[in-house]
Amino acid sequence: MLDHTDKEERMGALRAELAAPKRCAIITHYNPDGDAMGSSLGFMHLLRRAGHSVSLVVPNAPPAFLAWMPGAAEAIPFDRARDRAMEAITGSELLFCLDFNRLDRISGAEDAARAHPFKVLIDHHRDPDHFAQITFSDPDSCATAQMIADIVRDLGWSELVDEPAATCLYTGIMTDSGSFRFSSTTPHTMRTAAWLMERGARFTQAHESIMDDNRxxxxxxxxxxxxxxxxxxxxxxxxxxxxxxxxxxxxxxxxxxxxxxxxxxxxxxxxxxxxxxxxxxxxxxxxxxxxxxxxxxxxxxxxxxxxxxxxxxxxxxxxxxxxxxxxxxxxxxxxxxxxxx
Ligand SMILES: [Mn+2]
The missing domain is CATH 3.10.310.30 (Diaminopimelate Epimerase; Chain A, domain 1)
Known part of the structure; x- marks a missing residue:
């Protein structure tokens, strides 16, 4: 259980896990929001570009205003496609738990996730439960998507960040920081957003799809x-x-x-x-x-x-x-x- 260890040690452990192609699954919280989807989809694209296979499981489907996000249609909703979702979780070697830190936040998928032998938690809520083999917890980070961007750079994957991945991560940061205005927004947030823009993030699409697409x-x-x-x-x-x-x-x-x-x-x-x-x-x-x-x-x-x-x-x-x-x-x-x- 690497959760009280220092960051270098945890990064080293993650790097070792990802050294050879792995079957990965990602799961995020019930009622997924912009950061849940943004961090999960962004990481999904990047893991794939790094040679891993990835399935994304969501406890229930994301709201319609997030459906435009690159890859969103691939998310397997546990409540409606239980067999496929179970297969994705139990068939994976690594289960990434993104944007939540207690297993009761994933509703029906809780037991399957609990039983999974190797979980990696990446999250920014306070007081994480200790259920993962590797835990990245940073309550000072405005978004899980920002943590993913940090981890991706630490993994040496910067060059892999393409338009879909950058757009997803940008959207996660944008939504959880209240369009860069909550007090959790830091210079590092702005630098990360700027870097994602450089990597091709479609930021006007993100803002318009989320803010200007009301019924x-x-x-x-x-x-x-x-x-x-x-x-x-x-x-x-x-x-x-x-x-x-x-x-x-x-x-x-x-x-x-x-x-x-x-x-x-x-x-x-x-x-x-x-x-x-x-x-x-x-x-x-x-x-x-x-x-x-x-x-x-x-x-x-x-x-x-x-x-x-x-x-x-x-x-x-x-x-x-x-x-x-x-x-x-x-x-x-x-x-x-x-x-x-
Ligand atoms: Mn979040």
Whole structure:
């Protein structure tokens, strides 16, 4: 288990594993986002260019707004193509676990991944579980795709980075850094993005495909949400957004439609935390975003069975939508007071 060792040792171990052509599988988290897909697809292209065979398994299909990414159609959704996905995992010599750090984040594929004899974890969420034979964990990295770019360069594969790979990695960095504006964005992020541009990343395609390709129903749901479902609590610098199943039905909701809605709460003057609650048939999902030193991952970990990053975290609740929001509101005064801006 190489996870407390130094980076050189881990890179050496990875280099040794990849010295001869291997059968590789990549798996990423449930409800894959831009970084999950960007890091996984980018690495898939590069492993192949380096002579390895690669399958990509996703617990469930990515949202439609990521379907344009080079190679996305090859992703095997575990929930709908279980046999093929199982074959890809069990038939692989190396299983790369990207953009998640707890096996319960991969839903149905958890047991198969747990049983796999050689896993390589590459991820940027805090507090990784120790389930991989080699662990690359960097909570300071804005995106797993940025870590992949670093690892690819350390492997000496820079020249292998072509347009599809560069476009995928760029997209991962762009989406997880909020288009290069979250505080996780560093000079290294910008240098990596610039390098990916030099390697052919189609950055306008990435931005347009993700930002400017909305269904009209999605824009109308956004308008409704801003008008009717946004509650502002100025005394706590907090905005609360709620969407019920009935709201979603009214606007012909499709998966991915509410992606990014939580950020509108943070766009308000004087607001340093946005909380977004969405009703699902069997639970309420919540997403929290904050600015500065408000550690929303701690709140979610302690009270809403989830986790994430200091400024972006997600969790869930088995209570009703109203009860969940009320519980959040009860926790709010003490949480905000204990982390003054
Ligand atoms: Mn990520």
């Amino acid at each position: 009209p129903e999605r824009m109308r749901l956004l308008g409704f949400m801003l008008n009717e479902r946004l509650e502002i609590l100025p005394e706590f610098g907090t905005a609360i957004i709620r969407l019920s199943l009935a709201d979603l039905k009214r606007f012909s909701y499709q998966p991915g439609d509410t992606e990014g809605f939580v950020n509108y709460g943070l766009a308000l003057r004087g607001i340093r935390m946005a909380a977004y609650f969405i009703e699902r048939p069997d639970m309420v999902k919540l997403s929290l975003r904050s600015k500065g030193g408000l550690p929303v991952d701690e709140l979610v970990q302690q009270h809403f069975s989830g986790g994430g990053h200091r400024n972006a975290a997600g969790g869930q609740s088995k209570d009703s939508l109203d009860a969940t929001i009320n519980r959040f509101k009860e926790l709010l005064p003490a949480f905000v007071a204990s982390h003054p801006s």
